[in-house]
Amino acid sequence: MWQAIQSRETGRTRPNSFSNQLKSRRISSLQLSNRKDFVSPHRGSVNSLQVDLTEGRYLLSGASDGSAAVFDTQRATDSEASGLIAKHKCVFSVDKGHEHGHKFAVSSAVWYPIDTGLFVTGSFDHLIKVWDTNTAQAVVDFKMPGKVYRTAMSSLAMSHTLIAAGTEDVQVRLCDIASGAFSHTLSGHRDGVMSVEWSTSSEWVLYTGGCDGAIRFWDIRRAGCFRVLDQSVTQLGVRPPILKHTAVNNKVSAEKSSSGGKNRLKTPQSKHTGSQNMKGSSSVKASVEKSRQKRLHPGMLSTLDRATAHYGAVTGLKATNDGMYLLSAGSDSRIKLWDTQSGCNTLLNFETGRLQTNKAIQLATSDDPALVFVPCMKTVNAFGMWSGRTTLMFRGHYESVNTCCFNSTDQELYTSGADRQILVWSPGGSMEDDMVQDEEVAEDKDNWSD
Amino acid sequence: MKNITNPPETSAGGKKRRREEEEVGCSHAANDDQCFSLQDELTYSDTSVALRMMRAQFPRIDQASVPPFILQSQLYSSVNDRTQVDRELELLRRDKVVRVFKLNTGQDDHAVIFLDDYLNQVDRIVKRMEGKKQNDTDIFKWFKEHVVDSKLEPSIGHHELCSLLSLGGKVKDEHITLLINAGLLTRQLIDPDMYWFAIPNIGKLWKALLQGRKELLSLLKRKRHKEMFMAELEKKRLRYSPLDMRFHLRDLIGSRHLKTFQTTSGLVVRVSTD
Numbered sequence A: 001m002w003q004a005i006q007s008r009e010t011g012r013t014r015p016n017s018f019s020n021q022l023k024s025r026r027i028s029s030l031q032l033s034n035r036k037d038f039v040s041p042h043r044g045s046v047n048s049l050q051v052d053l054t055e056g057r058y059l060l061s062g063a064s065d066g067s068a069a070v071f072d073t074q075r076a077t078d079s080e081a082s083g084l085i086a087k088h089k090c091v092f093s094v095d096k097g098h099e100h101g102h103k104f105a106v107s108s109a110v111w112y113p114i115d116t117g118l119f120v121t122g123s124f125d126h127l128i129k130v131w132d133t134n135t136a137q138a139v140v141d142f143k144m145p146g147k148v149y150r151t152a153m154s155s156l157a158m159s160h161t162l163i164a165a166g167t168e169d170v171q172v173r174l175c176d177i178a179s180g181a182f183s184h185t186l187s188g189h190r191d192g193v194m195s196v197e198w199s200t201s202s203e204w205v206l207y208t209g210g211c212d213g214a215i216r217f218w219d220i221r222r223a224g225c226f227r228v229l230d231q232s233v234t235q236l237g238v239r240p241p242i243l244k245h246t247a248v249n250n251k252v253s254a255e256k257s258s259s260g261g262k263n264r265l266k267t268p269q270s271k272h273t274g275s276q277n278m279k280g281s282s283s284v285k286a287s288v289e290k291s292r293q294k295r296l297h298p299g300m301l302s303t304l305d306r307a308t309a310h311y312g313a314v315t316g317l318k319a320t321n322d323g324m325y326l327l328s329a330g331s332d333s334r335i336k337l338w339d340t341q342s343g344c345n346t347l348l349n350f351e352t353g354r355l356q357t358n359k360a361i362q363l364a365t366s367d368d369p370a371l372v373f374v375p376c377m378k379t380v381n382a383f384g385m386w387s388g389r390t391t392l393m394f395r396g397h398y399e400s401v402n403t404c405c406f407n408s409t410d411q412e413l414y415t416s417g418a419d420r421q422i423l424v425w426s427p428g429g430s431m432e433d434d435m436v437q438d439e440e441v442a443e444d445k446d447n448w449s450d
Numbered sequence B: 001m002k003n004i005t006n007p008p009e010t011s012a013g014g015k016k017r018r019r020e021e022e023e024v025g026c027s028h029a030a031n032d033d034q035c036f037s038l039q040d041e042l043t044y045s046d047t048s049v050a051l052r053m054m055r056a057q058f059p060r061i062d063q064a065s066v067p068p069f070i071l072q073s074q075l076y077s078s079v080n081d082r083t084q085v086d087r088e089l090e091l092l093r094r095d096k097v098v099r100v101f102k103l104n105t106g107q108d109d110h111a112v113i114f115l116d117d118y119l120n121q122v123d124r125i126v127k128r129m130e131g132k133k134q135n136d137t138d139i140f141k142w143f144k145e146h147v148v149d150s151k152l153e154p155s156i157g158h159h160e161l162c163s164l165l166s167l168g169g170k171v172k173d174e175h176i177t178l179l180i181n182a183g184l185l186t187r188q189l190i191d192p193d194m195y196w197f198a199i200p201n202i203g204k205l206w207k208a209l210l211q212g213r214k215e216l217l218s219l220l221k222r223k224r225h226k227e228m229f230m231a232e233l234e235k236k237r238l239r240y241s242p243l244d245m246r247f248h249l250r251d252l253i254g255s256r257h258l259k260t261f262q263t264t265s266g267l268v269v270r271v272s273t274d
Helices: A002-010 A015-028 A242-248 A266-279 A284-295 A298-304 A431-435 B047-056 B072-078 B082-094 B115-131 B138-150 B158-165 B173-182 B203-221 B230-235 B245-254
Strands: A030-032 A036-038 A046-051 A058-063 A068-072 A078-080 A085-088 A090-094 A106-111 A118-123 A127-132 A137-143 A148-153 A162-167 A172-176 A181-186 A193-198 A205-210 A215-219 A225-228 A314-319 A325-330 A335-339 A364-366 A371-376 A379-384 A390-395 A401-407 A412-417 A422-427 B098-102 B110-114 B155-157 B194-197 B227-229 B258-263 B266-271
Touching: A002 A015, A015 A030, A015 A422, A030 A390, A036 A422, A046 A401, A046 A412, A058 A118, A068 A118, A118 A148, A127 A148, A127 A162, A162 A193, A162 A205, A172 A205, A193 A314, A205 A314, A225 A298, A364 A401, A371 A401, A371 A412, A379 A401, B047 B072, B047 B082, B047 B110, B072 B082, B072 B110, B072 B245, B082 B098, B098 B115, B098 B194, B110 B115, B115 B138, B115 B173, B138 B158, B138 B173, B155 B158, B158 B173, B158 B194, B203 B245, B203 B266, B227 B230, B230 B245, B230 B266, B245 B258
Parallel strands: A036 A085, A046 A106, A106 A148, A148 A193
Antiparallel strands: A030 A422, A046 A058, A058 A068, A058 A106, A068 A090, A078 A085, A106 A118, A118 A127, A127 A137, A148 A162, A162 A172, A172 A181, A193 A205, A205 A215, A215 A225, A314 A325, A325 A335, A364 A371, A371 A379, A379 A390, A401 A412, A412 A422, B098 B110, B155 B194, B227 B266, B258 B266
């Protein structure tokens, strides 16, 4: 450790690589924290966790008893065991007793990405509420046609403040906070939408995963989805090789719109008519199909594409921070890594056992030792993103784990589950204790004994 | 009663240390009278080596004429790196050496069959249908020529199937019924509009697979510590499944229902609790 600091001083190691080395060492030593604890006020399983995007300091959690709470991860409210364990109680919480509180379970709680003045909760009582953090009042309500499974706001958005909501209804709705109305309705899924995620490379692109097993990419500036991920369209590496890519897509398929690179809406239509002519089939079915397609708006052509990304429902989506890859978890207990540019399955096999099938799960990724944190029933497994092998296993919850949230500023992992606890996994190691001391914990130096 | 015959060519096993790379087993001499145990040859170095070895070890069942198939979970337990298995399998599939089928077990089971075995099976079915004096057996020829050759995925949509078959001639609904009756196509609960390729005559073995899995898991769960030595486990016979114990063991280890670990007296198999 000291040698590393010295080599940074003398210039042998660059500052970036020094901090990356330190971060990866910390991350590989993650274990159940014996220094920090969140006192969870929730009386039901905790469904959603998010650390705020501006400071990385406040943790927002939403639970099945209709309550949402905010915790400060850096400053403890009180401490136990003579200053060794920091207890973090919630800064405030809004629950069923609150006059504007949700009546049923809160399935998703996310921060407003610009600052921590607002947060958005979605609940099974068909409502999405936008709350003002300082006064703990609900400012705007949106009424949805079904139970809200997931809400998401884009962290890159410069020109819109849209909340994407996935509900048990087949349509994904975008709610606008500024106007208080729905701005978009995205149709294409054939069953409820369990996971929505905004792209980390473009503020206009939304990824949704449905209970029908399909993952669709939507560009909200135009109609219809521009890509449906198909698990049989594969590429053999993390980046598509240039020559092989065109060879794969030589398949003559009438309705696959996921062969890479073809984003134009006109092309699917010409492919349909082109392939009809090529086959020369004059049976009744083909002409019926043609007329069916003609009656559809070009943006709705994607509803005919029934490709599935998973053999069950898609329960979790996570885009990597560089925007190039998308991770999806399904109720067929598989996790797949997709290349967002080509829309191909990279065939990475993550060694998961069973995953929760009836509830949405939240995955977390870390950048430097590229890891994926996945809640697998009662444990949280960390897989290497490019190898698929299990690197770390976190056992600590008593019941099944629902969410993982990775705080990259502190290299801490927060997980929560059906046992109503929010657990903190922090880097072990006593060297850090020497370097970082909590100033507000006053040590009684006279309190010693032989 | 079920005749469980250990195939006489119980393949040339190589010596193996658990989780190490394995030389190609064929280089060692095959001792026919000695039955090589599973713990000695659990992993192979390469997917195609693993496929060929497991095809050779497929139990010969006289009543059912089924081509030897390998489950994808067996491949996962036989090669160390799962991603490597997936990618090599994809390459083999694209090169039309093997074909992958999705089995209708409710879990994510895929069966891998060498293309020659599959085509032989299709021919056998065609002969049987011809023997029953069915007309319209051209549909099988069109199926082989146009559909099997060009569609490499395990499923096919209705419109695509019709358009591919009509490359051979005029297609009617009765033709598709014939294909389903022959066992070459099925439908599954996932999607009413999709047909899934199927292995003809798989029914008996499919049932055997499910029952054998259940029996093996319950056998281990009844033990006090839910574990057993692999050498001992291999000697047992399954009552409900003509597929041999090694088949089921590889399958369950690969699908992570069982886990193995090394002890001083050999490999132990334990029911996985995660």
